[in-house]
Amino acid sequence: MEGPHKDRNSNMCVCVCVCVCVCLLRCVTCSAPPPAAGWAGPPDCVQASELCNQDGQCSSRFRIMRQCLSGGERERSAMLGSRECRGALEVLQDSPLYRCRCRRAMKRELQCLQSYWSIHTGLAAGEEFYETSPYEPIHFSEEFRHASIISDSSLSRMSPCSEAGKPCNPCLDAAKACNLNETCKRLRSAYNSICSKTTPPQPGSPNQEPCSRKRCQKALRQFFERVPWELSYPLLFCSCPDQACAERRRRTIVPSCSHQERHRPNCLELRRTCRSDVLCRSRLADFHLNCQVTPHTVSGCPHDNHRGCLMSYVGLIGSDVTPNYSDNSPSNITLSLWCSCRGGGPQEEECEAFHRDFTHNSCLRNAILSFGYGSDGGPVPATEPASTFPPPVISKPAPSFHSNAIKPLDTACVFSTCANLQVSLT
Template sequence: MAHPENLLPALSVLLLLLLPPPALFGAGNLRPTGGRLLNSCIQARRKCQADPTCNAAYRHLNSCTPSAAEELSVSADCLESAQHLRNSSLMSCRCHRRMKNQTTCLSIYWTVHPARSLGDYEPDVSPYEDTVTGKPLEMNLGQWSMIKPDWDLCLKFAMLCTLNEKCGRLRKAYGEACSRPHCQRRTCLRQLRAFFENAETSYAEGLLLCPCAPSDLGCGQRRRNTIAPSCALPSGTSNCLELQRLCLLDPLCRSRLADFQTHCHPMDILGTCATEQSRCLQAYLGMIGTPMTPNFVSNVNASVALSCTCRGSGNLQEECERLEQAFSRNPCLTKAIAVKMHLHSTLFSQDSASHEKKLKNRNLEPRPQPWMLSLFSCTLTLILLPSSW
């Protein structure tokens, strides 16, 4: 008769063959992580500090007045300081939208921006070197039970955000900050930025870019109120160029505007876009929470615009209208929003069918047979027996 110790390996192998594959325990849920920024402006500044010539040039350029920094021909010493930085790692440094000390990084970027503009004029380009890594929105069976079929899509996406711990927490924070009777606009904008920077892209885009039928005014109003227009937008009617001036004085707003102009810029009269739609949408969402926060203009369509006017612009009328139309008549932005809304409209119909299929398959899943449970119990008993038996 075979000794029990000799039976253990064979029974253990048999048990492993009968158990479900590892993927069912979560081994298949691993996701690749995005690459890290190799040359952030904060890292480049540290390298510059170790070089006396670079450090002196940076410190002097940082002390230049805004007019001298933008018009280097006015100040020869600022021009010389910028020239010393041409070969430093600061010239290729970038920032991440979700990095720590983002404001510091952006301030460094714009401090050395005049050095990038020496010779041929270089317009403001995006300081962000972000990889768009938006994952498709995933829904589990438990979430479906909370969503009513007759709800409009904006309400459904709002519920999905509420069911997600992080999205719900961030949304509640800006909702409270932007809905107080005596709303402080700066606090409201800061909380809005925190939401669109830190919430998962799929939830943020779903909440803001949910499709509504033109006749569904409640859905359109919910979409428009996503960014709390009564508090987040400027009181009264501001001139668009004045909003731009305020934006350019703030490194973060200036960066978001440059990012928007880089990725949502139509290159020709045919509306050919400079980059892919996902980057344009990311740049558009980045404008929310800045002094130039855009919003939907009404509850009946998906047109967006800045909350400003070009009346009284004088000889800068054309410049003001170009700025205004970069949001209200931008074919790249309009198409990107339309495509995303179409994808959102198909999400629930596809997931509804998938939900029904999963329920059906769940009922058809084979259940453990009594002999399998008996074998498991027998094997476990043998494994726990003392070796001297």
């Protein structure tokens, strides 16, 4: 009798714990939110704001804080310095909102990000050069590291790039692989159609955009958010042996519409435009966090996490700071924003520093090379890039997701089997 009695008590304990957890996260059965001091925080800022709204003090301070952040930049700066705004911020720093984060492409992402910046914009003393990311951390994945060289030995023999004397275009192979998947094909065709459609000229509009830029960028965001990275990333980060392949890679996002403008804006003005939009501001902060050059790691990336950097880079595509390859060089990979720092005046140095986060970012470049060439993450030097950036050396064969082991690659054409990977397209 003693054993079953203990089991019943144990089960009751588990049930109580589960109920308490559900109560804290969903706020369905709670009569009031728990004290901030003993609360670990919800998984996202939407739930944190819902908890805050159930507490009178937190709710009133949250409304005050949103009023403090309304208006233009000058008005906002003056308001944040007032006693009422500082007092509201002090209260909110002890609330669930202070510790909340957002998940990428979550259902109510914009609402989540707005709640996050309602607190963290007030914490910044003026406009910081780098801001904290509102997104949950990106964990390193061995699966992601070796994704570019997944193949079955039988499929590898079918690849046209594996046959001697035939042209090799990994970017074309990545496009073929996308066309074998219904979702990838449909969304890729959608953004290509929107971004390639010329806008009829309007009289009296000398600075009219040649295409529907906002629609194009929205379609690009939908593509990268809804298509599995196993299919979308090879289009962006395919390794190229020649200029024809590199040009196809550069034109993946239809840069004439999504990336370029009639006139190059100042880079700091581009950053200000981005920070005025909640989504763009969040993606930029996430990029700076995950792609910051770290001299004490082998690859130059924080924790050697290539996945984090590439995910953050892709998150910028379709925003006001959409980056892209600056030319069609197959070996010297240079990425850039469509902006300039010429005539920047006293802020020219800050402008150049912001621009170099893309043009001279060894972490970002190493992450792209490591994905494209199938490196196991590390042989590329984490120093300032030279004029020509050699591909990383593959030190050992990467493990396959299939039962058959794959052979070490001796060519840069690592996406040649993608067109035949029926397994990864389901």
